[in-house]
Amino acid sequence: MSSVSNNTPEPAPDEPSRATRMTIRRAPNLLAFLITGAILGAxxxxxxxLLGPESQYYTRGAIAGFFLVIGLVIGAGVGSVVSLIIDRVSLKRTRNVTAHIDDVHESGDRPGS
Known part of the structure; x- marks a missing residue:
């Protein structure tokens, strides 16, 4: 009878993992708030x-376009301010954790370097 060889590599000796303190918090996406505010404002x-009072000097399209641009700028500003307020509130909900970092590469080399 032939013996079956075990081709699995031997486990590396246990090296102590590095422990690192990290802060975890959920932060809002500023760009999403900016774009959403701009769209709603526009x-x-x-x-x-379109629905406002009529003018004898400007067409309805010109008035709508003017207010569209003004609403876009104001909406983007309001969206960014809301994002900053939510970001400040999220600072109160931070958690400090300890992360254990293990080197999973046997030779210690990083792939691609």
Whole structure:
């Protein structure tokens, strides 16, 4: 009978893992709030321009376009301020954790370097 050889590598000797203190918190995405505020402001400004009072000097389209741009800028500003306020509130909900970092590469080399 032939013996079956075990081809699995031997486990590396246990090296102490490095412990690192980390802070975890959920932060809002500023760009998402900025874009959402700009879109909502543009839609609101456009509707205000279309449904607002008529002018004898400007067309309805020109008024709607003007208020669209104004609403876009104001909406982006409000969205960024809301994002900053939520970011400040999220600072109160931070958690400090200890992460154990283990080197999973046998030779210690990083792939691609």
């Amino acid at each position: 839609v609101g400004g456009f509707l205000f321009g």
